[in-house]
Amino acid sequence: MSQFGTNRRTFLQSAALAGWALGAESPLIAPIAGIAQDTARSGGEAMQVALTVNRERWSLVLDTRTTLLDALREHIGLTGTKKGCDHGQCGACTVLLNGRRINACLTLAVMLEGDDITTIEGLGAASTLHPLQAAFITHDGFQCGYCTTGQICSAVGMLAEADAGWPSRITNDVAVSPVLTDAEIAERMSGNLCRCGAYPNIVAAIKSVASRGLE
Amino acid sequence: MRAFVYQRVADVRAATTAGAAGQGVRFIAGGTNLLDLMKLEIETPLRLVDISRLPLKGIEVTPEGGLRIGALVTNSDLAADPAVRCQYPLLSQAILAGASGQLRNRASVGGNLLQRTRCFYFYDCTTPCNKRSPGSGCAAIGGFNRIHAVLGTSDDCIAAHPSDMAVAMAALGAHIETRTADGSGRTLSLDELYRPPGHTPHLETNLAEGELIVAVVLPPPPRGAQIYRKVRDRASYAFALVSVAAVLAADASKIHDARVAFGSLAPKPWRSIDAELALIGQLPSREIFETAAEAGLKGARGYGHNDFKIALARRMLVAVLEQLAGRR
Numbered sequence: 001m002s003q004f005g006t007n008r009r010t011f012l013q014s015a016a017l018a019g020w021a022l023g024a025e026s027p028l029i030a031p032i033a034g035i036a037q038d039t040a041r042s043g044g045e046a047m048q049v050a051l052t053v054n055r056e057r058w059s060l061v062l063d064t065r066t067t068l069l070d071a072l073r074e075h076i077g078l079t080g081t082k083k084g085c086d087h088g089q090c091g092a093c094t095v096l097l098n099g100r101r102i103n104a105c106l107t108l109a110v111m112l113e114g115d116d117i118t119t120i121e122g123l124g125a126a127s128t129l130h131p132l133q134a135a136f137i138t139h140d141g142f143q144c145g146y147c148t149t150g151q152i153c154s155a156v157g158m159l160a161e162a163d164a165g166w167p168s169r170i171t172n173d174v175a176v177s178p179v180l181t182d183a184e185i186a187e188r189m190s191g192n193l194c195r196c197g198a199y200p201n202i203v204a205a206i207k208s209v210a211s212r213g214l215e
Numbered sequence: 216m217r218a219f220v221y222q223r224v225a226d227v228r229a230a231t232t233a234g235a236a237g238q239g240v241r242f243i244a245g246g247t248n249l250l251d252l253m254k255l256e257i258e259t260p261l262r263l264v265d266i267s268r269l270p271l272k273g274i275e276v277t278p279e280g281g282l283r284i285g286a287l288v289t290n291s292d293l294a295a296d297p298a299v300r301c302q303y304p305l306l307s308q309a310i311l312a313g314a315s316g317q318l319r320n321r322a323s324v325g326g327n328l329l330q331r332t333r334c335f336y337f338y339d340c341t342t343p344c345n346k347r348s349p350g351s352g353c354a355a356i357g358g359f360n361r362i363h364a365v366l367g368t369s370d371d372c373i374a375a376h377p378s379d380m381a382v383a384m385a386a387l388g389a390h391i392e393t394r395t396a397d398g399s400g401r402t403l404s405l406d407e408l409y410r411p412p413g414h415t416p417h418l419e420t421n422l423a424e425g426e427l428i429v430a431v432v433l434p435p436p437p438r439g440a441q442i443y444r445k446v447r448d449r450a451s452y453a454f455a456l457v458s459v460a461a462v463l464a465a466d467a468s469k470i471h472d473a474r475v476a477f478g479s480l481a482p483k484p485w486r487s488i489d490a491e492l493a494l495i496g497q498l499p500s501r502e503i504f505e506t507a508a509e510a511g512l513k514g515a516r517g518y519g520h521n522d523f524k525i526a527l528a529r530r531m532l533v534a535v536l537e538q539l540a541g542r543r
Contacts, residue, residue, distance in 0.1 A: 044218040064221040064263075067250070087251050088318060100291070100320045106247045107321065110221050111265050158316060166295040167307060169451065174307040175300045190451035191315025 049110050053078065054122030062109050069093045069104035072119060080120040080149045084193075091192035094150040094157070095119050101157025103191075120149035123156065131209050132156060139205035143196035151192045155206045158188045162210065180210045216253050223265040227394050227429060233264045235396035235425025242266045242427060244287055244323040247314075248330040255338065257347055267323075271429055274298070280435035283392075286325030286428045290314070290380065293324055303433060305441035305460050309383035309478075312445045315452050325428040328381050328391070328408065329420065332374035332482075333454055335359060345371045346416040361520035362456065365528075366512075367481040372416030373518055375479045377454045381405065382478035383443050384431060385486040386460035392430040395423060402432070409483035416482075438472050439464025440539045444531055445478070455479040457528045463539035465499045473536075475511055477528055487511040490532065504536040505529075 044063040051058045053076060060075050069086070072078045072095070084092030086105045093104040096118040124130035132152050135141070142148040162184075165177035170187045178184055185203050194202065224230045234240055239261035243249055252258035271285035274296050282298060293299060294310035314322065336342045336354040343352035355363050355373050364375040385405050394400045408420050422428070445458040458478030464471040473494035476486040490511030497503045508529040515525045 042218070045220050047221060064219060065216045065253075087254065088247060091315065091317060094317055097320075101317050102321045103247070103317045106250050106318075108221070108243070108246060108250065108263075111223075111243070111246070111267060113223075154317065157320070161291070161295075161316065164295070166291070167300065167311060169308070169311040171311075174294075174304050174311070187451050188316055191317045 047110050049113055051076075051109065051112055051117060052115065053117045054119060060109070064108070064110050066109045067105050068095070068097075068107040068109045068112060068117070071109035072104060072117075078119050078121050081153075082146055082149055084147070084150075089193075090147070090150075091154055092147050092150040094154040094192065096153055096157055099157070099160060101154050118153075120153055123152065130156070132159075132205070135205040135209045136202070139201045139208060141198055141202045141205035142194075143198050147192060147194045147196075151189070151194065151202055154189060154192045155209070158185075159206070159210055162188070180207070182207065185210070217256060217259045219253075219260050220262045221265065222262060223268065225268065227269055227271070227427060228398065230264055230266050230269060231394050231396040231398075231425045231427050233262075233425075234427060235423075236262075238424075240264060240425070244326045245289070245321040246326075247318050247322045248326065252331065255340065257338065257340065266427065271325075277432060282433045284324055284431045284433070286430055287323045290319040290322045290324065290327060291316070293380075294319065302436040303383075303387060303441070305443040305462065306380070306383040306387065306433075308443040309379040309445075309458070309460060312443060312455075312458070313379035324380070324431055325391075327378055328384075328405075328428065328431070330378060331419070333377045334363065334374040337374060346374055346412075346419075349415070349417045356518060359520060360518045362454070362479070363518060363521050364479075364481050365515040365517055365521055365524050366477070366485055367411060367483065368516065368518075369412040369414065369416065371414050372412040372482070374412070374416065374482060376409070376481065376483050377479065378484060379443070379445060379455060379458060379478060381484040382458055382476050383460045384433070385484035386441075386462060386474040386476035387437065388434050388474070388486075390432045391428050392432060393422065393426050394429050395427075396425045400429070405484055406486065412482050419482075437462045437464070437474060442535050442539055444535050446527060446531060457524055457531055459528070459531045459535050461532065461535045461539060463494070463499075463536060465540055468498060470494045470497050470499050470503075473507075475507070475532065477511065477532075480515070480524060480528055489513060494536070499536075499540045501533065501537065504533045504540075507536065508532040 048061050072081050082092040084090035088103040088106040094101050095104045098116050124133050132155050162180050167174040168187045171178040185206050241260035243263045244267050271287040273285045275283050277283050290310050294307045300307050336344045342354040363373040390402050441462045443460045445455045447453040447455050455478050460476045462474035473491045475490040490507040493507040493510040
């Protein structure tokens, strides 16, 4: 948050002001106009896009090159989604797009007009943790914490996939809905790297939620 | 990333018209490969035509009893489709062996077929690469080429096609359906889709400018048992060193039908008709499987670090055929 010279709460409040309800007659406000100018200076194409993030609607003017990851972090101010490799290899930027887990770094924001995006900030709050957030704390499913938000968003998506009966690479018979064993969880979570190697506890955290159901 | 104009299209005709509007136009669906390459400025489109909202997301049974898969069906949805899981299990297995859950949720079937090689030198803009920069040379020949192709290569390029899904589709005899800007369309086998590298490895397919893949059509499910096996450096989330897709219909005395395709061995998913012909009509035995493997790898050429792929592919095919024969 240091780049904004303010604390997280103040920043989030001011960032919230940068969005406006769709359909309202609103002029571009200063920070967004600034972005459009930056885009023009770099030879980029600016475009207006409406995104729904954590059930809030945002109207942004973005350089067409802006990834969903950069839109979330740099334009909306939701920095819970992390940038690791920026090439779809580490999973730190995992968010839910229309309920499905994706890499936000390999998705253009302008392609997501009208889509429903859920980030770690939309899963739970400090006072009302999502069951997976609570389980990661209970099972010590992290060390440095950098991959954690991606791990949790990925786990939310993964459990929904398992609930829908999707097989995995290690499912013996792909025609049969598998049981979510430790090995199945590890295989399904292989798109999320943890350099600290907290994998055993991550699996334990996810398994504890899987076994009692999400609801 | 270089700047580009973004254009969203609502129907196939608008897409093919936009796609044929000049050089530098690229379709984008999932974008999982294209955006990565754009960040590295290996791909530098002037205009991106977003086809992700086109109504090409259905999976339907064809009159012949096969499946017609819309080009925008995600890899995840195809792998999880009940008909695919029951009737074409090697296709589910192959898709699930590739990439990660996140990538499969975004990547499309058409995009998977058109994804580009993961050759180190293609990605490294400081080195020569005839595919990235035509005429500059090939750093992989004589370089670190452990992951490179041993079949169908040329003196200008030894890059391997990285797809798992396409290998299963090759074994199943899949065809693609396309549409062009004039409203016409055509059907191509995978062999007709991909161009051999020759002296122009930067030209990877026979698709015309603006020609859009709209569907992949699978023939009716083949008789017999099916397996997709993949060998790689990590247990998950890694490209294949060698993969084998095989189908075998056999009883104790005769092989009635066989399909064989290799992955990560060639510039395209490599269906081996020679291996299939060596099997069909024969008595199933280890000897005949070895003969088929020999036929399948005939003409293979290693480039040093990847010599091991030839022996590995042979042994994998024999092992897979033995497993399939044991299941009959």
